[in-house]
Amino acid sequence: MEGKAKARYVHVSPRKARQVAQLLKGKGVEEALNILHFSVKAASSALEKTIRSAVANATYKEESDKKGGRGAEELTVKEIRVDAGPMRKWIRPRAMGRATRIRRRSSHITVVVAD
Helix, strand or coil: CEEEEEEEEECCCHHHHHHHHCCCCCCEHHHHHHHHHCCCCCHHHHHHHHHHHHHHHHHHHHHHHCCCCCCHHHCEEEEEEEEECCCEEEEEECHHHCEEEEEECCEEEEEEEEC
16 A cells, blocks of 8 residues: 655745655654654644645555555655755845845655555
8 A cells, every 4th residue: 555645835945844854764654743743843744744645645545445454553654755846036135235135945745655
């Protein structure tokens, strides 16, 4: 049984989201959700939501296949990937007539859970 979920255009820098995602690779779903629930990083809420969606997709897929009886507690995080999304760019005026470019980064998160 395998489930996949994507969260796109998440307003978190990919570099910061990858720091949290590295903690979760290969862990069981319950353990990964516990880590995310007690993490203080901003990316943890988006990752938690995406993992829950992947688990729901996996259990729904299993129910529709009617192969029976395994639950979400047997799933592990097989793959978790954080890619860069589009950047919102704008100019902020600075002292002495200068300007600074501001880049607001976003990310695309992909999670695959499997037995």
